[in-house]
Amino acid sequence: MLRTLTALTAGVSLFVGSSLFARAFGQERSTDISPQQKLTQRRTRRSIPRPTNLQVLPKDIAVPDLLALMRGYTAALGVECELCHAVDPKTNKTNFASDAEPDKAIARIMITMTKEINSKYLSQVNDPDATPADKTVTCGTCHRGNSMPMPFAASKSHAHHEAKEDSGKKPD
Ligand code: HEC
Ligand code: HEC
DSSP: OHHHHHHHSSOHHHHHHHHHHHHHTTOOOOSOOOHHHHHHHHHHHSOOOOOSOOSSSOTTOOHHHHHHHHHHHHHHHTOOGGGTSOBOTTTOOBOTTOOOSHHHHHHHHHHHHHHHIIIIIGGGOOOTTOOTTTTOOOHHHHHTTOSSOOOOOOOHHHHHHHHHHHHHSOOO
């Protein structure tokens, strides 16, 4: 995966920089890239102008780092750029600076929320066994490839299994 991504970006140092940055922002590193996502990457690598409407990400972010984050969002949510970015009906081109797509506003809240979960709360957890990645929430932690996180319900058989295990334990 490392090699594929390296080939897709301009060079090794660029990849390392992007991935470090992505990690700092609690961003998912995608393990697999579908042909559809490769197409998206090729399409969007061309002519991305300097950002003009960043409100939560650092305004001086390098464009390759910004795009690495954005690709992470599409992978974590299993969507295309256009879930959050409005397409201009006249030109049929994606207007990345536009705020017309309501999901973009939700995503801004999510970016801030994810950053705070990591910096305010997980940073306080003292678990010597945990690696830095273990203590980092990403978009994918909740979304798991879905634009709406799936509701969780514990399976009955698993609950039963745990109850059996517990009953065997002596109280401490
Ligand atoms: C889950 C929502 C989401 C997805 C999917 C997404 N983006 Fe974004 N994008 C955002 C948000 C939110 C911002 C604004 C961040 C801010 O305000 O700091 C943004 C900003 C940008 C900007 C800067 C625009 C400007 O001028 O300010 C570019 C360029 C961009 N995205 C490209 C992409 C590309 C290319 C893709 C697909 C590979 C993509 N985005 C997928 C949410 C998303
Ligand atoms: C702690 C869990 C959690 C994390 C982490 C998280 N999300 Fe979410 N996200 C949710 C929940 C729950 C919803 C459903 C909220 C709603 O729409 O009522 C949601 C909804 C969304 C939606 C709206 C989806 C839709 O179809 O309306 C977008 C877009 C989104 N998240 C983007 C992101 C991005 C981008 C990140 C990472 C920066 C992220 N989320 C991280 C829990 C999370």
